[in-house]
Amino acid sequence: MLKFGAYPIKVNYNLHTRLRNKDKEDQLHLAGQYLEERKLDMKVNTSSDATIENNMYRQEMNDYEQAVCSLLRKIDGNRVGRMVLGHINKKTTVWIVPKSDEELKHDNSAQTHPLNYDIQTNGMYVRGYGSGDTVILYNPELGDGVLLHELVHAYRYSFDKFVPVNLDYSNGYSRYTTTSEEILAHVIQNIYLSEAKQPLCLDYKSYWDGSTKEETYKVLVGNERLMWILNYFLRHEYLATMAAHTFKTTEYNPFRDFATLEAASLKTRPLVPASEEPMPVAP
Numbered sequence: 001m002l003k004f005g006a007y008p009i010k011v012n013y014n015l016h017t018r019l020r021n022k023d024k025e026d027q028l029h030l031a032g033q034y035l036e037e038r039k040l041d042m043k044v045n046t047s048s049d050a051t052i053e054n055n056m057y058r059q060e061m062n063d064y065e066q067a068v069c070s071l072l073r074k075i076d077g078n079r080v081g082r083m084v085l086g087h088i089n090k091k092t093t094v095w096i097v098p099k100s101d102e103e104l105k106h107d108n109s110a111q112t113h114p115l116n117y118d119i120q121t122n123g124m125y126v127r128g129y130g131s132g133d134t135v136i137l138y139n140p141e142l143g144d145g146v147l148l149h150e151l152v153h154a155y156r157y158s159f160d161k162f163v164p165v166n167l168d169y170s171n172g173y174s175r176y177t178t179t180s181e182e183i184l185a186h187v188i189q190n191i192y193l194s195e196a197k198q199p200l201c202l203d204y205k206s207y208w209d210g211s212t213k214e215e216t217y218k219v220l221v222g223n224e225r226l227m228w229i230l231n232y233f234l235r236h237e238y239l240a241t242m243a244a245h246t247f248k249t250t251e252y253n254p255f256r257d258f259a260t261l262e263a264a265s266l267k268t269r270p271l272v273p274a275s276e277e278p279m280p281v282a283p
């Protein structure tokens with residue numbers, strides 16, 4: 001287990017501990033013993049494979065933890081990344097742990113959820129609600145942009161601000177439904193990529209890499225709901241306000257460019273819906 005610098009982040013290789021406890025966790029869930037299930041899950045996520053017989057997984061543990069720390073150093077070396085890292089609530093801990101091959105086969109992406117997640121009374125296997133300490137399921141092959149994205153979620157959870165609101169949008173080709181939290185993480189991820197002079201992702205859901213600032217701005221301007229949520233974050237989320245006032249030279253920064261984007265967005269539709277246009281008054 002490696003603590004990353006002065007940040008409240010612990011990189012913890014616990015793959016084999018998790019695999020060994022998976023059946024037990026599943027059984028507890030099926031038996032409706034959700035409190036016990038969460039207790040075991042919290043123990044597993046905070047235990048290191050170093051405790052397994054004679055530290056037999058030492059090599060793969062070192063490889064994983066060094067690889068993740070090296071990506072965290074890369075994030076720390078980027079102004080946008082450093083802003084995110086520096087704002088995670090220091091009274092909490094972010095646990096970064098690996099996914100198994102089986103889990104990756106099922107879903108080749110990263111996830112963040114609270115360590116002490118809210119239990120769903122209807123028995124649903126949902127761990128995304130709650131706040132405080134977080135667990136990021138992450139593998140280094142996913143790259144630094146994805147890790148930065150998850151750290152934005154961890155930051156929001158750490159201050160009990162993670163409140164996903166559903167919204168849909170179109171990128172000009174397809175329609176997607178996502179949440180406000182994903183849009184925030186996606187936009188900050190793109191500002192980070194732009195600062196690093198890496199290609200941008202067109203929008204959150206389509207995973208189109210290699211987009212330009214103009215293409216990504218076009219998706220924002222063309223979707224009232226996306227503009228609405230950017231405006232919301234600009235007024236209420238410190239990371240967005242900071243980004244707007246700090247990163248003057250970063251090419252992609254819709255928080256900084258919001259006034260221009262909003263003006264362009266208003267031009268795409270009439271201010272008064274046609275049905276409410278005033279009727280001509282008879283002379």
Ligand SMILES: [Zn+2]
Nearest residue numbers: 149153182185
């Ligand atoms: Zn996300």
